[in-house]
Amino acid sequence: MTRIHHINCGTLLVPGYPTVVCHCLLLEDPQGLALVDCGIGLLDVRQPVERLGQPLIDLAGFQFHEHDTAVRRIEALGLNPDDVRHIFLTHVDPDHAGGLADFPNATVHVSVEEQSHLQAGHWRYVPVQFAHQPKWKTYGPSERTWFGLEARTVSLGFEAEVLLIPLFGHTLGHCGVAISEGNRWLLHVGDAYYLRAELTDANHPVDAMAAQRADDDAGRRASLATLRRLAHDHADEIDMVGYHDITEL
């Protein structure tokens, strides 16, 4: 069975908020390794201002620690970063995609919508993080459904099945990543919520920041409503984690 490791690949300190993590998944399978999001990378740690710029560092509260990179986390697990064959990105924001350059041979799986906004030069993304020309594989609209939601099938050859689940709004092509675990599923929701408490608290204070950082706030709210429904109706079949809530790591 594909083993799933939960690893922190970045720390953000935003005044007035709890410490924020970058909760990535590492899938360990006989066929190799795969990451769900990849946090900050070694190059970000070594050249933060040159790559990200001071205004973005200050806004997001980036902290730069080499142990908070996917490469070092994988090594700490006794695994080989060169075995990472696939990277799934919920979206391509700088705190999710910075580690890509550390895995130039991996295939990068992302929605076609997200990748096309990146290629079109959307302001929120950091082009230098993609200068190494990642090996993209994009996924467009699909007929398949998963608990009533559109599901885009990824063929990895891993024992676990992996699906991209559109949860648009935070960005225009933002997706969750669903991974089968025996009879259950783990859904990584990316930034579809920042804090798990948003699933049960419709007036959570973090909502204002989430609204401000959403490319399509109505879409973000619809995606959050979808997650609330899934969490309520299918708790016995689906586990859910987000990217930034330290309590879930």
Ligand SMILES: [Zn+2]
């Ligand atoms: Zn994020």
